[in-house]
Amino acid sequence: MADPADTQDPPYEDEVELDEPRLRAIREAIEARDRTQLDDLLEPMHGADIADLLEQITEAERATLLELWSGHVDGEILSELEESLREEILDALPAEDVAEAVRELDTDDVVDLIENLEDTDQADAILGALDEIDRAAVEQALTYPEYSAGRLMQREVVMVPSFWTVGQAIDHMRHAESLPEQFYHVILTDPRMRPVGHVTLGKILSSPRETPLSEIEEESFRTFEVTEPEAEVAYAFNQYHLISAPVVDHNDRLLGVITIDDAIRILDEEAGEDILRLAGVDSEEAISNRTFDVVRRRFPWLAVNLVTAILASMVISQFENVIAEVVALAVLMPIVASMGGNAGTQSLTVAVRALATRDLTGANVWRVIRREVVAGGINGLAFAVIMGIVGVVWFGTPMLGLVIAVAMVINLVVAGLAGVGIPVVLQKAGIDPALASGAFVTTVTDVVGFFAFLGLAAVWLL
Template sequence: MDSVLDEHMPVRDEEGDFRSEFLHAVEAALEAEDIAEVRALTGDLHEGDLADLLELLKPEERDQLITQLGHEFNPAALSELDESVRDQLLATLPAEVVADALQQLDTDDAVYLLEDLAEEDRNAILDQLPRLDQLTLKKSLEYPEDSAGRIMRTEVISVPPFWSVGQTIDFMRESEDLPERFEEIFVVDPAFHLIGSVALNRLLRSKRHVNIEDITDHELRPIQADSDQEDVAREFERYNLSSAPVVDPDNRLIGVITADDVVEVVQEEAEEDILRLAGVAPSTGISNSVWGTTRQRFAWLLVNLVTAILASFVISMFDATIQQMVALAVLMPIVASMGGNAGTQTMTVAVRALATRDLGRVNALRVIGRETAVGLLNGLLFAVLMGLVAYVWFGRTDLGLIIAMAMVVNLVVAALAGILVPLGLNELGVDPAITSGVFVTTVTDVVGFFAFLGLAALWLL
């Protein structure tokens, strides 16, 4: 089968998406079981591109691609996959194939592949590994999920302080078990307690006879292995770190976290917050099965149904008022909708500020006052605007005044709910990104309908 693509032609278009010709060529080669063509098309892909390609292929084509690539398959691509695709592949690939891939990965990437597997499947893969690799991965998997111990790389270079620069360089030249990439070496005592670090550029600029202790940087910011990964990312951002040593409770060096690990954490946490605000499970992706996605979303939709019934109950309390002035039925969704949108705006800012620790007890009152002022100002502006619209539309001054007052009340309440609900949930130890949305929406709907219809009922009396 002749390749339909020029080997020098990029596989992605100007927008960064895979070219359709490339994807169709890969699918055709897989269907024809043309191993030579498959390897010619995908063998030289970067691990990130290979992972994106796997996610675009059908489940059965993914297995075919890995099988046909054989030893040319880059196992680093597995650590770049979406969780649902990763789990599907690991469930179908033979244990020995996965074990072979793990041996070529850094510890943090290997842990990512294993952490969500059933214990039986995980042990079947670990049994295929050398004893030392087994122990290293099992130890990393013992740390809490989303902790520094899970994302650290255990492959580090450590030397004693009494070595010379020459001894250290000779050691690195002769050792066959060095990390693929590193920017610094760590200085430890005989019990592996962390003393400091030496940047690689400083090491290479120093004379061979210079003692390591003389060029050691003692200003480190070691991270505890059980620290939450969000706290780790915040530490990197606050102090502009490119890497940081990870230590156990006794200050013994056990690993290192690098900037690329933190970038993945930031992306993961941002995605989780966005999905949770929409009531979607963090593990949801476009590659999930129909049934799995339906199951994950059903519970949250059920909660929303209950809150919608509550809002409808409020409306039913004023059915007689609505019958006397049918225009109320036309206008009342506007009040609730404006309140819902205003509340969501405030809530989104508050949830993000809580996640980044920019909002806390120290400045909570000031932020609450600010958001209330914003809600009041927007309420007054939209009250004037909507009052005029109602008057022009229905020709009634009283209706314009009613919706204007209701607009002010609901936008102020929306601002308060948008800031107080996340703060309250955070104080209770509940992730505000998960449950804030449903509470804020309920408050704005109920208050919006009650204020508008209640004011109308009083006016008609």
């Protein structure tokens, strides 16, 4: 017989997630202006989910929620909100709420909160709410370049002299006036305040008090220069499985520490940026943007595409007389261009991703290009046979089948070459390959596709 206690609820209360039924219930409570219901629904929710909720409802619903809800927008919710909404929410909050929310945050989160505020009054109000030491730390951080390690780090660190023992370190932490909200290492420094190593808290907890810290420090230790780009920092955290790492000035003196949560945020942002950029969308676009923002953010890429499409049309117009004679060419020509465009996009995406993860380097670039070209040729041959048959069956002209088959092979080989070659060349030139490759590659495959198909037709069919 099953033990009845086994089927009891777990002894703790989990925070609830923001699922569709809860979302609907919250919107109904807002609609009904039911304050009690709203409070009950929001009470067990995590700040990150409340931020998501605020992003998903309408502006009117947000205003009602903020008016009715007896809870308050705390530092965590503010940090989690996407930038386009922060100013709206900050405007809606009483000054004392903002001050209280901001004081809960570590300095790196305050920096993240205010660095992109367009409203300088709001930024000043936030800075004014901080105590003197934190304000100085935030103002100092803002002097470092955007997207640098200095903007990511928090000033709150736990450091001890490298010659101390486990017992000394524990006593120091027990008597410290304030410790960071979260920390994972005790940093060992030399007399010049330069970090020389670090010890995990687990090692400290499992070692006798008299153990010298230098005996149990981690074998692998990395520091970051304060001006190092955040992308490099995030890459290193991911590559070397770091959990926290010290940031130093150009004299190697300890300035602060970057923790894994900051690195994850950057990794997440970068993955999202690459996906959007590959499709020609401004990487800062958010789902809560207004229509006009969307129009403005999409327009440039469509304009680029228009130019490339016109280029392709100009190729076609060179062959107007051929098309006039064999109208079937107009029917079939988009197939060659489309297959080339898709094959090129496949190669391009693999290459852009491999460049981002640093798997495509000088050591294998020629091998990868050769592989893509050969793969393009083989798939080209396969589809050439298929399309050759389709061409013959559909239009009853064997020569037409041959034209489309040969054009297909040519275009898929070119697609493989351009798909890898273009992003690699752009990266060498210091241009983000995710951003610009797509336009180049499809221009190449369109132009080559139409030219090969119509050109061969002109020679062989007329």
